[in-house]
Amino acid sequence: MIxxxxxxxxxxxxxxxxxxxxxxxxxxxxxxxxSFGHVQLMFELEDRYGVKIDPQMALTCRNVGEFVDLVRK
Known part of the structure; x- marks a missing residue:
């Protein structure tokens, strides 16, 4: 679920x-x-969730679901 x-x-x-x-x-x-939008989204998610996302891990996400799971970790 998203x-x-x-x-x-x-x-x-x-x-x-x-x-x-x-x-x-x-x-x-x-x-x-x-690729630029990916980084912008990562910063937006960090701000909204109050988390720090590992950029290397974010770059390995192949779809939205993997990005959601990364943020939840």
Whole structure:
């Protein structure tokens, strides 16, 4: 399950995205989610959740679900 905080972070980082966010989605399916956007999302998630995300681990995430799981760790 993807919580609303994560969804809000994605929408704030990628304002052109207006679809439903699923765990199986990849960056290629979200407009603007490139390597720079990935880093921006990581910082947005750190701010919203009050956590520190290991950048190397964030770069290994292959889909939204893996990113959600990383944030929950």
């Amino acid at each position: 919580d609303q905080t994560f969804i809000d972070a994605v929408r704030a980082t990628f304002p052109l995205f207006d679809g439903e966010l699923t765990r199986d989605m990849t960056a290629a399916e979200v407009p603007g989610w490139d």
